[in-house]
Amino acid sequence: MNRWYHSWVAAVRIARRDAWRFKGRSSLVLAMIALPILGVSAADLTLRSAELSTEQQMARDLGAADARMTDPGMGGVPILQAPDGLNTTPVKDYGDGVWPEGRGDIEAAFPAGAKTLKDANGSGKLRTGHGLLNAVIHELDANDPMTRGMMTLDQGRFPDKAGEVAATVHFLEAGGLKVGSTIAARGLDTEYRIVGSYELPDSLKADEVLAPPGTFLAPLDKALKADDLPGTETSSTYLVSVGGDGFTWNMVQKANSKGVAVISRAVALDPPADSDVPLFQKEGWANYEQSTASEAAALAVVATVVGLAMLEICLLAGPAFAVGARRSARQLGLVGANGGDRRHIRAIVLSGGLVIGIAAAVVGTVLGLLLTFALRPLLEDTMGRRFGSFDVRPLELLGIGLLAVLTGLLAAIVPAITSSRQSVLASLTGRRGVRRSSRVLPVIGLIAAGLGIAITLYGATATDSVPVVAGGSALAELGIVALTPALVGLFGRLGGWLPLSPRLALRDAVRNRGRTAPAVAAVLAAVAGTVAVATYAASDDVQQRAAYSAQLPHGAVTVLNAEGGGRDVPALRAAVQKHFPVDVRADVSRITVGNVNCAPYSDVKGCGRYEIHTPKENRCALWTEGTPGAKELTPAERRKLSSDWRCKESGHYAEYDVLVADERLLSVLAIDDPASVSALKSGKAVSFDRRNVEKGKIGIKLITDPAKADLMTQKGKEYPGEIKSFAVHEAPKAATAYGVKIVLPPQAAKAAGLLTAPVGAYFSTDKLPSGPQQQKLEAALDTLGTDGGLYVEKGYTSENSIVLLALTVFAGLVTIGAAGIATGLAQTDAEPDLKTLAAVGAPPRVRRTLSGFQCGVVAAMGVVLGSAAGVLPAIGLRLTEERQQLKWYEEALDSGMGGMQEAPYVPIVVPWETLAALLVAVPVGAALLAALVTRSRTAVARRAAG
Incomplete structure (x- = not known):
């Protein structure tokens, strides 16, 4: 045990020094692993911070009150309600008879000794600096302690007397107003002074005006006369404070018996069991929650996406570790010459993945925290609501960080095994030897690709299951990834038709499939996802265009x-x-x-x-x-x-x-x-x-x-x-x-x-x-x-054109990046060959041209294979949608609603423009970029010390 521990400590020390020595290669791999970790950790922190606890949500809904009592508009008949107070129904089943409607009497349901506060809402058009703006009119005594937490004062103060109002920050910005300005309701001559601005934590973009009770809603809600403007509907609720244990479930049921619904803080924090909720016992009602099956399906989709992302990172990082292992071959050979066995060689290479993975986890997590903290105001404005708190979940961040470590280890596994199999003599002399390509891997890839295609088509045509389609598509893509070395070999047969530089680049790519195949597979994965989304988006765009119902002729x-x-x-x-x-x-x-x-x-x-x-x-x-x-x-x-x-x-x-x-x-x-x-x-x-x-x-x-x-x-x-x-x-x-x-x-x-x-x-x-x-x-x-x-009437406006453009640019950047990584590794790995070319008289531009074609060859192979692989999941999803919509249409026919809609039209459209941009522009752009950043001349090599 002690020997194992010390050997691993030594391996980690060697890997750390090697990573620090080759900072460029280490930074490249670290960035590839850390970027996804940064995004995932920032997303986790944002979602957790935006997710309100029950207590925080109650503070925004009820302020400091114990409950909010509402008239559900059922004429005051006894009702049943869910614990959240949102779902209600009369106790009596009226069937096909006349269901009760009309106002009830909330005040009759007040608990004895309770403190109450009326909260009225309506809407109306208010005169602003630009003209008229429709806004919510909120009449509430905001200075009452029960309202604490419902609104956040920004400037000035809340109104406390007649003639004063406050307004949300968004209303003031939209209306060209400020604190101290005056407003008036259309149809009313009285002007009101704005004495403060505030925001609603749950709705930052709300246009709302707050006024003392009776300011607007009483005159606007009066009976219509011949010379009056139409009024506005007013809804009134009551905030209630009872003290003690709060508004209990028994008190809620008592209010229900008088036809009043209640949202209670105490019930929300400690809800009753379903068996104690009469509404859930009524026939036809249930406590609707997300089913286990749907949760499992969602987890399956997330796991598939995360798995493919990890695969792509490993495919890009793996060759970097392989090249690093080859660059350190002499060092590894010395370890073997001094008594180290294969376990120690594997440990050193794996430790490289461990060191880079830990560094990527720390860097990605810290940057995610800092980025989320810095962008918090922007994120809140974008979502239109304030965070409940800056909610850091250490265990979740630790799990995300472990994902980076796992990715680093997985990327180093193959290079570790390959390095450990090399003889000490070959390592010390720098000879690589000749190894035949695996004959088993292409067979496994072919079987996986065929099985994945079959599963995808079965899921689309027989099960209507999106997870099955996603799983089948992922399996097919993995199969094509396994086939990549063999497919790269097939591409090599085109070399006889090419000029010198591209022929050398293609042959170099085929000869070094261990380096080329992962890079091609990474490009394949990126392009396949882009093509899948682009095909689905283009098909959906055609469907939406066909379903668009114009209200007028074009231009009318x-x-x-x-x-x-x-x-x-x-x-x-x-x-x-x-x-x-x-x-x-x-x-x-x-x-x-x-x-x-x-x-x-x-x-x-x-x-x-x-x-x-x-x-x-x-x-x-x-x-x-x-x-x-x-x-x-x-x-x-x-x-x-x-x-x-x-x-x-x-x-x-x-x-x-x-x-x-x-x-x-x-x-x-x-x-x-x-x-x-x-x-x-x-x-x-x-x-x-x-x-x-x-x-x-x-x-x-x-x-x-x-x-x-x-x-x-x-x-x-x-x-x-x-x-x-x-x-x-x-x-x-x-x-x-x-x-x-x-x-x-x-x-x-x-x-x-x-x-x-x-x-x-x-x-x-x-x-x-x-x-x-x-x-x-x-x-x-x-x-x-x-x-x-x-x-x-402007006609149908497609938003997918922007989406398709963004996807093409994204795929292009990922593809160029992956091809660039492969090219950099190829240059490092093929340095002796480039020096040989220079020694036999090749002009300096050959180096630049060869580098450009190496990058272009990798990009071209990945784009071609990715385009073919990406169409499959899009076809599967469209077929699934068609089957689901046909099913709904058949149900509509049986229910008598078929005359209200047309038979479903779910086309499958291939976005040829996007594919053309990927197939032509991306490889050419990658080749030109690689050629521009490559030096024409190489440094003179020094003879190694004897």
Whole structure:
């Protein structure tokens, strides 16, 4: 035991001195291992710091209070809730009956002697330095001790009297304001002074204004009158402090019996067992947590990625250790000549990996800590939330560091075994000998590659399992890595067709496969991952482009605003026409029920809505299924109805499905149908949905009491609203109105007595508005005091082009780096050969040319093999997605939702541009770079001392 210990101490000492002696090679290997460790340790520290503990999360949600009591909107009936207070349901199962809704009484559920604080939230448009900005309006007494921890004061103070407000830092920056500025809500004349700025730790980019209770929300939430702007919905909760043991689970259940939900600090810190939660015992409910199978699948994917990354590092670092061992062959031979056996030789080479691995672990971990600490503000701003704490997990960092040590040892194993097998005489004389390539490794590689391809295709076509596809792809890639020495030999047969320098480079690469094959395999691994992601991204881009549903023809513009009965609409129309290259302008109005100031789908008393009347014989049976008295359909009947024309949906959506406009709207919508144009000119409506047409007429039903109509619908009855009938022309089936179902001519709407209000305009443009034109229009809309509801149809915008470019650049850098490492090792290893070339009269430029071609040959071989290997996982994942989406589509057909969607389209597209860039640009770039940084002349060698 003592001899073993001392031999290893000596081996480590020799390895440390050797690493310090050859600082360049050691730094290169250290950097390769330390960089991934730096990234992983920084990611671990960032994730752990951003992950809040339960106590920290409760402090941000509840401040110093014990609980937050909320009305779930179930009319005050007894409820059941999950311990986190987020999931609730009534105790009684109402089945197909009318489910309770409406406000409950939170105050009736307050525990005796509790201290409470109202916390109200709404939203509204506030006047800023630039115009109008929609923001959350938060009314809370922030000076109460119960709010401590919910907000962090940045400047000034929290408001404590009428006329004062505070605002988030982001709101002030977005609105061009500062502490001391004044703001006002649109529609209200009172101005309020900003006395402080603050931030929400969980939402740094929130636009929010904090005010004392009753400042904004009371006037904004008043009943709607004819001359008022629409109000804002207000939600109110109560912070509760009870003292003692806090708000216990029994107290939560007592509040539930009065229809109130509770988020409790005590329950969150010490949740009850599932058996003590009545909600989890109810049929159809469960305590949803990530399943063991999904966790295992995620771990399998992570393990695969980490394994491949370690493999790539070992493939790059291994040749460096091999060259180092050869450079130290005389030293190792002296160890053998002085009584050292093969164990000692292996120990010395392995100690080199151990020393570099430990150094890489220390350097990578320390740099990861320092980088995360320095970038903490940037990371928090990027995530939009503050860290809970700077959470350092020593055991996790130690595990990440051990990964570096393991990687260093694995990279040194093969060089250690090779060095130990060399005879003492060969080591002392510098002779390498001739060793035949392994015949077993290519066979193993071929079997692994075939098995991996089979597993990948099986996982994609039979199991729908992403981990199986990932595992099969990884196995296939490992098989190709094992085949690399044999494939490098095949590449060598091309040498007869090449000029002198590339022929020498290729033959040198083939002759030294122990050095070339790992570098080629490392390039292969990097390029394979890039090609896989690029192929998947390109295929997904084509799929998304096909699935994109345009709201308007390309280049068309809409401006829609229903506020204030359309009083700002004329100014909005004029602003768009002034700043955009408008070709045709079509003014549009909307139907209102009650008065012109009623917002669409408003629940304010006195405001109604309209519906397009669909004749009974044109109604889809799927939409009435589930109502009282309706027939229950079988899956086969639903599947059949999915192809029925009455159950088909266009896939387009418009804010208003009925518009009052003239024939110019058809021109903007690019509908070239003379009959439809003539119909509108003659006072006829135009319908783009044949389901609404009956005997040449369409109907618009006016609903004056929406609440009653909804209640009758739940009971399977039809609301007896007044139906306005219009003569109609049915547009051709090919005509696409982008979600608009009916266009009513103004004269027809007026003759029928419909109440209408201007809502905006549709515009066609000579060319797509430019960025500066749109910015000028936005500034004009700000001057008008409205956002205008502007939309410009720019068509499908692909984000994958940037992704593909980034991937190509990344793969290029990794490939050039790996090829450069291989070239540097080749130069070091082949120094005697280069001196021989110089001795026989080769010009100095041959050295530079040979170096460039050595680098280019390695890069070219790796790129070719990596491109072939990378397509497999992408094809497997796309086939898996296609199978999953087909399955979901079949389920949608059985459930009757097939008419709402098209059959899945999951193409497989090879990104030829990316492959071309990798296959041509990367090897050429690597060769040129290597040639430029290589010295043309070599130093004169000195004779070794005798």
